[in-house]
Amino acid sequence: MIGRRGIEVSLAIAEAAKLCRVEVISAYPITPQTHIVEHLSELVADGDLEASYITVESEHSALSACVGAAATGARTFTSSSSQGLELMHEILFVASGMRLPIVMAAANRALSAPLNIWNDHSDVMAARDTGWIMLFCTNGQEALDSIIIAYKIAEDRRVLxxxxxxIDGFTLTHVVEPVEFPAQETVDAFLPPYSPAYTLHPDKxxxxxxxxxxEIYTECKFAQETAMNNSKEVxxxxxxxxxxxFGRPxxxxxxxxxxxxxxxxxxLGAMNENIMTAIDEMRTEEKKAGLVNLRLYRPFPGEELLALLKGKKRIAVVERVMxxxxxxxxxxxxxxxLAYRSGLTALIKNYVIALGGRxxxxxDFRHIFDDMQQxxxxxxxxxxxxxxxxxxxxx
Amino acid sequence: MTTLLPNVRTFAANVIPKEEFAVPGHRACTGCAEILAVRLALKGFGRDTIISMATGCMEIVSSPLPTTDWTLPWIHVAFENCAAVASGVESALKILRKKGKIPDKDVHVVAIAGDGGTMDIGLQSLSGALERYHKFTYICLDNEAYMNTGIQRSSGTPFGAMTTTSPPGKNSIGQSTWKKDMPKIAVAHNIPYVATACPSYPFDFLEKIRKAKMVDGPSYIHVLSVCPTGWRTPTDLSIRYGRLAVQTGVFPLYEVEDGKYRLTYNAEPLRPITEYLKGQGRFRHLTPDSIATIQKRITTDWEALKALSDSSAKAI
Structure with a gap:
């Protein structure tokens, strides 16, 4: 699969994992992540991807198995969403604390109760401070590219x-988008095989x-935090x-x-495309709206954001979580x-929108614009x- | 296989490996039979082993950073998931070996957890790993309560026992439920090998380790580990209490190969239960009535197990 083609974004994500030559996949099905793991199962079943696929009995075990596999030296992949991500919560901290370069595609979805399978950012926001590097995707191409980028970042010895x-559930995972597929050789050249410094093996x-x-916990956590902070440069x-x-900066x-x-x-996320469309519309009416689409959420790119926001007078932070x-x-x-500590004098307002798939x-964005102007x-x-x-x- | 010559033991004192994989310096309590079980088990598994250990006594006493008790590769992740972690390790070994990224040799994966980590909080991850048929051995070190957190009851705590969350009182006999039959749950997964063992019977234990390692699939060994701290027993009597548990029928030694039961120690005639309960602080509040109740249950369970073992023998 090389070149540009229309594909469901979930499948593109699975194909990205294949392009990364993942070796152990461990996942538990949850809507709207299912198409990702189904396609990976097919790739393994058909022999297109040489990997162990562990069909675990829960998300908790999914991530636990990833921890075991990554510690043994395999490139590991998992995917989850919502309640599943919450069930993994305990192990999210362990994976980052043990400095294991696991990559997870999170199909963002609302949290119960009431039960809701549709898209918002409640799940990821509840996991935002677990020591994972967090990328957000706006479209299918970014989703595919981000998986490749994720391994490259995760496995860097300066990061680990x-x-x-x-990836927003349904609104991104389930849509068919034009996606440019890189050649396997291009990915191989960019992402060499995973070679960890330490693995579980009786020979060493x-x-x-x-x-x-x-006497030692504080130093461990400080070292981890410092590494997280330094990872931004990587x-x-x-x-x-x-x-x-790849020609896509x-x-x-x-x-x-x-x-x-x-x-x-x-x-954050796919909503940025809606905002861009709204901006186009508003611009025809001389309404000067602009956008900052945050792709890296952890580590938080404070300096970069500050440089973009400097001199701005009105900022609307639009979020999909209570x-x-x-x-x-x-x-x-x-x-x-950020504003308080750097003399940014903009008016900043907080809007909560589009919960549970609304x-x-x-x-709505025109309303926010007008509200901000007043x-x-x-x-x-x-x-x-x-x-x-x-x-x-x-x- | 040894089933043809059931009385022939592979292990004797002089052939037990001298190499230590859990070395001195750990912080286990005086008289801890559990660390003894770990030491023996690892001698049975040998050098080419990776351990996935659950949170619990053995993890805490062996691994305070920056020191370690382990000369084998060892990983601890959390309390309830050592079987899932072992699944990941085993799957990774398989694919990395196939791809030629690690040496082409058998490395056995062993998951170790306590009774709480196995029968309560870890039951789901264990069940999943057994059902998926990973080639690994799961060892449950059963000291019959949450000893690491201060002797709270688990589903492995025997009827009548005093723990800090099953205290006897005006309205309480102590632990009010019967011990969960965990080996039977393991057997129900149709795995090739399940056994019970006790470090008081080291050769029986080592033989079972050897078999568990050999089978092509998951194996489960349930080990009774006497805990002087939690059982309120003298620290020099741990081996004796292990023997009494076996000889009274409280903890029968048996194995289940491909579903066929076989008693590996004939405890008949069973010694009276009082010999086992006596001297254990956790049982000292029991009345003759409740002791009689326990005796009745132990006898019934023993007979049922013996019947299973007999019918399996006939089937062979």
Whole structure:
């Protein structure tokens, strides 16, 4: 499969894992991730991909098996979503703490209750501080490319951290998109075989996953945090290298019509494409809207974002997750923290939209634009009641 | 196979490997029979082994960073998933060997967990790994309660026993339920080898390890591990209490090869249960009535097991 073709994004993700020559796949089915793992099963069954596929009995075991396989020296892949990602939660920390370069495609979906199989970012946001590098995808091409990029980042000896590639459930996983497939040789040249420094093997026994007493735990976690922080440079380096080799350059944050924007939208994932369409429409009416599409969420690219937002007057942080009792939703808190500490004087407002598969409409973004234009400093102060604007909720 | 000559033992004191894979320096309690079981088991498995260990006593006493008790490759991930981790290790070994990325030799994968990590929180991951038929051995080190966290009851705690969450009192006999029959659950997965063992019978134990390693598929060994700290027994009597558990029929030694049961130690005539309960602080509150209840249950279970073993023998 080389060249440009129309394909369901889930299948493109599975094909990307194949292009990366993954050796152990361990996954448990959950909507809307299923097409990814089904296609991988087919690839293994047909002999197109030489890998062990472990059909585990739960997501907890899916990630646990990945940890075991990665520790043994195999390139491992898993995929999950929503409740499954939450069931993995405990092991997310172990995978990152043990510095194992596992790659996961997360088909983002809402969390119960009430049960909802449709798209939002509740699942990934509940896992955002687990020590995984987090990439978000806007379209099918990015999804395929991000899997390849993810392994390159994860396995870099300066990084050695798991990477979660976030793909919006249904709205991205289940759509057919034009995707450019690289040749196997191109991927092989970019991504050499995984060669870990330490593996589980009797010829050179090592102890992995020992426990940390108070005298050593702090140093372990500080080393991990430092590595996470330093990994940003590697991410940028890998994105550049990918651009050179594959002709599709990526940045940690992409922009659209940003330069003269009066109102800047910031969002994660596939919704950015809707926002771009809305911006096109608004621009015909002299409404100067712009966009920052955050592709790298962990480690948080503070400096890069700051450079993009400098001098901007109005910023709308649009998120697909409830704050859950916090003053605001997660990305807003990080953007305002950035602003506070760097003298950014923009008006920043928090919008929560499109939960559990509800559509984010063009009219919603126009509404946000108008609301932002009318906003004054008074509107952004902490007030009694909800400190975010809920878009598209029935009274 | 040795089934043809059931009385011939491969292991004797002078042929047990001298090499140690769990070395001195660990922090196990005085009189711990569990670390003894680990030491013996690893001698049986030998050098080409990878261990996936659950959180618990053995993990805690053996691996405080930056020190380690293990001279074998060893991984600990969490409490409930050592079987799933072992699945990953085994699958990775298989594919890496096929691709020529690691030396072309057999490496046996062993998952080790306690009774809580096996029968309670780890049951699902164990069941999954047995059903998927990974070639690995699972060892349950059963000391009959959550000893690592301070002697709380598990589904492996015997009826009547006092633990910190099954205290006897005006309205409580202590543990109010009967011990979960975990080996039977393992047998129900139709795996080639299941056995019970106890470090008080080291040669029987080592023989079972040898068989478990040889079978082409998953194997399960359930090991009774006397815990002086949790059982409130003198630290110098751990081996004796293990023997009493076997000789009273509380913990029969048997194996199940391809579904066929065989007692590997004939405990008849069973010694009275009082000999086993006596001296164990965890049972000291028991009344003659409740002891009689336990005796009745033990006898019934023994007879049932013997019948299974007899019918299996006839089938052969």
């Amino acid at each position: 951290m798991p990477v979660m590639v976030n 026994p090592v102890t992995m996953g020992a426990y940390g007493i108070p 991410v940028i380096e890998v994105l550049d290298a990918f651009g050179k080799q 990526y940045k940690v944050a992409e922009t659209y019509q940003l330069e003269d924007a009066d109102v800047v939208f910031i969002a 704050p859950g009792g916090a003053l605001n939703s997660p990305l807003f808190n990080e953007i305002t923290s 559509d984010a409409l063009q009219s 906003a004054s400093a008074k509107d952004t102060r902490i007030k009694k009641g909800l400190n975010f604007a809920m878009i598209g909720v029935r009274a």
